[in-house]
Amino acid sequence: MANQVLEKAQTDERFVSTADRLTKVNVNDGSINRRITFYKAAVALAKQNPITGIGLGNYRVESIPYDLTTNLSVPLHAHNDFLELAAETGIFNSLLYFSIFVVLLFVNLKRLIRTKDNQVRNIALLTLLLLIVYGVDALFNFPFYRPTMQLCFSFLMAFTFVNTEKQIEDKTSLNKKILLGFVVLCVLPLYVTYQAYKTSKLEYLIQTDNINFAASGVLKGDDVVNLSPKIPNVFQSSEAFVEYAGIYYFREKAYDKAIKLLDSANKINPYLGRPNFYKYLIAAERGLPDSAYFYVKSAFYQRPISDNFFETATTLASSRRDTTEILKMYAAFPEGVTKPKSWSTAYFSLNNAGYSKAGLADFKALALKSFPKDTLVQKAISQLAITNYIIEGQRLFAAGKHQEALNTYERGLKLDPSNIYVNQNIGFYYFNLSKAGAAIPYFKKALALPGLNNGKTEFFLGLCYVNVGDKANACNYFKLAGNYPDAAKLLAIHCR
Template sequence: MFDEAKPQNKLNFYDFLTLFFVIGYLIIELFPSKGIRTAESQYLYLNILNIVVSTCIFLIPQLRMNLIKISFKKNYIFWGYIAFFSLCCISALCANNQNLSIFRLSQLAVFLMAFINFIILLQSRFYLIFKIAFLVGFFAFLQAGKALSNINFSNSSTVANEISIYLRGNTGNINIFSASLLTKLPFMFIAILHYKHVLAKWFLTVSLSLSLICIFFINARASLLTLIIIFLVISIYILKNKLVTKHFLVYKIPFLLLPFIAAFLYTNSVKKNVNDEGRLGNTSAVERLQQINSGDVRLFLWKNAAKMTEKNPVLGIGIGNWSIEATPYEPPKTNHFSFHPHNDFMETFAETGVLNGVLYFSLFIALLFVNLRILFKKKEFDDKQTVALLALLLLIVYGIDAFFNFPRYRPTMQLAFILLLVISILNSLRNAQETTEDSKFPRYSFWGIICILFAITPLYVTYYSYQTMLMETKIYQDPVHNDITAKPKMKASDILKLDPKFPNILQTSTASFDEYIGTLFYVENNFDEALKYFDRANKINPYIGKADFYKYYIHLKRGQNDSAYIDLKSSFYRRAWNIEIYKRLLKMAIVNKDSTEIFNAYKHYNKIHGDINALKEAAFSLTFLNYNKEKLINFVKFENDKFPIESRLKVDSLTNALYAKKSNNSITTITKKQLLVKNNLTNGSDKFSETVNLGYYYSRNKDYDKAIMYLKKSLKYPNRTDDGKIEFTIGLCYAAKRDNTNACEFLKIAADKNYPRSKEISSKLCK
């Protein structure tokens, strides 16, 4: 029993110091968000904390009691994790973008050092594990309680939007927030089983209930599946150890079951009144579980990861390089890219090679084996088995999330992972808990100095990563980020002053900072500098094609049509994301009397989009080159037959119409007006109801950029409703994008018009 291993009945100063350090790590859950993401500030803080803890361990021998007595030589989990990190470092040598590899390696190094610190701190104080479990429950109470306190569940019209905003904590994503709370459930379970004091049990029960309410509201399929497996494992554990006694049924079971029942009933009662068909609305947990197989996007990403692994089996594409190297494997239908394959195991194979992928997966097998052996080998129920249960439940939570998502670079999830490693290692080591009062403490240690130096090493990268994140936040909120014709809030010199170092791409778009600098130089009419940075952007991420598209703009303004034509083709064949760029290329082909390019452009675009309008545009363009009418008809007929019957063209009437239209038109040059043409609403765009309903539709579907665009357009109509609802929704959309400045501006307008909940949300968001 761990209680018997304590040198004293009461906690001593060094026990409190150890718990203080543990709180230091756990406090990242409550970090305020100062930018588009919180992860970078968490990594910087943890890096500094690692340095402090490592220095204290070096200077205070009592914190490393009996460390020399523990042998790690045969501990495959410990050395497996070290080997995994080492192979990640080696894979960086093969990366096309080594800046990204260094960025990711620094983040992995922060938690490797945290892992070492926890090993040293707890190897002689493993009896503190249940107090640590209680502390985790306390932070779960703060984390879940803070999120839920911001939501008004009585207003069914805004609940779904508020859930999407507030039930993500400081993680930036509701799925990550749900997974973060799930990692805390095992700690609360074993603390409830361990503690006898009724106040401790009730506090943990309340904390567990709040966490489950958040999880049920978020309704993530992976989280619901994890809950079911956790429930089954705990049930098997209880039955296997014959814990179903009268005392257990009265003093243990209610504290475990009541939170599940209360949370499930409460969330379902609220959701029944929510007017939203999505996962955050009135879709039940059962319905979400029935959708568990609808993972077409994930399967597509996993197949891409398999292709990349097959192409680079030895060392992969380089740690951290997925967000760039996966782009050519994805259909270029949009300018939205995958940043992860939603499977940490597949990502490891693709980024670092087959050997490291097998090693990483083997870590989880070893963790499973070690903890199951403790659970089933010992016949008598004791604390060691309870801790093995904790580790097994943590493994289930993290393992499922790693299979469906990407927890490796999420600080809150990585903290759970290293606790899983530390608990499994120390719980399996013999005499890990034994301490003696007359232990001899070596004053200084060569390895202690090495640990301090290793803790300091990532500091340069984590510091500049934080600064880069703050700059990216400003860029994300700049109108030019989405529309080059808009008036920018920033200047190119503003970014150059910071000189973003790590990473060298934006985490919201995979475009490089150099591309955005070039865009701002273009807006400032400094074309020479713009071209220089666009060329640099192509070297950093050569797959997007936007830099070449902007270069095409510049060459047109300078009257360099040949260069413009080359750059437009380069952009188009990298990513033909919509029909607008296709039309531009056809016009340039007409100007250059290049019928071959028209055919090539059509084949490329049609292969991606399969759009009958592409055939119509190609046929129309060929008429301007006096292309043989008979050959044109044969071309249209041949291509027309490839489309579904309902969408096919009437070939003869089409070609006659095209030639008739050609006689009334001429295309001799591409004007600036044509280049900067904007997409407008069609078929009734003058109707207020259509515009505002589109805005509400996109808001419900979490496409906040389009929602804001249409809702702002609806504000221009004189016959619009003026109750503040439109401004309120725009404010919520901006809040969801973490653009608090604009969010507060529109929420204040809604509050002035006395729209329900606007004052309350404004006061919370705009402090």
């Protein structure tokens, strides 16, 4: 029955078959290490609230600080239903839940061994097989949150209750009080289920809008506010619904409404940093640089593994020459998480902020020790050194120290012969000394590499060819210079 129903939902991983769920148990080293992290988080949360737990469904929020190894995802489940229930509803409740499986095991095992009725034994065997599948999945995955696995659990319970040799002779209806009791007992779960259905529907609509990247969507901020559910109030991926309402209002330029909802989102899930990042965007659009700087730093410290938050925050810090904050943010990365990319981002930001040469040297030594063979680190060190050679060469030329300037440029060229800016600057060096013939090869090499598209190099290359008397090449490069100032004028003069 489950497989027939699910044929139309084959692309949705939440609705896979029971057998497929069992095959999804991954036992490779990386998976085991992640699961150990999830288990530790569940145990720690259970210890903090051993009686009542943190609340059903809250593991996906409260476990985030325990797994700061990747910014691509958050630990939505503990991958062990018993530990997750201990964290969410308390240790006693988790033991009670586990005891259900123990009772089901003994009851059906007893029937399989002792009962002589073949039908009862066959059903007991089927039930034990269901129990094994569900039990293994509960130890390594999260069937508690998977509809098809809950269908399996329902059959498991039903087969256990009805599978008996005793035939009920009395066909009279159930006692009305008992029946009424069952109905009353179902009201609260049905209400929660209905709210969860509304939640799922709204989540689908928001995902369809793709409001994280789109400027607008089918929904409006008011729609999300009016449709926002009470149970649960977060996405499957742990973001609060009011956070998305704030994003909609941000897109609509309703900044005051957006800030109010983003503040509410921070209270619901204070570990993602996105609400404060959007508050940074709002402050930037309102022309409030101090507030923008404060909020983007806050966003990073809430999620100190986000490359995007880190790059944005360090860029603002470098413009303020706040080297202390750059170092502080780099140090905030969890131990073992700091990556070469983060180091190179901090390295360039420190240089742009005017950090001392001694300080930069120490920071470079840190990378060479931590990432001795990483090509990204080597490239960043080389690129920054070349940039400094270019700046120093320009300063020496302006001071009239021409040979020293050329020597400085050549040191940069030795580090990376294919660097377009070193080649371009050597071309300008010879052009400014009226040595057009010597400048041409460097300009042409710079143009042969990707990255120059403003027409400046083509324009000066055209001037070089004018100076050496090559009219055809001069006209060609003036044309290639496009809208660069005076390019059209010189084209008209020299290329009639």
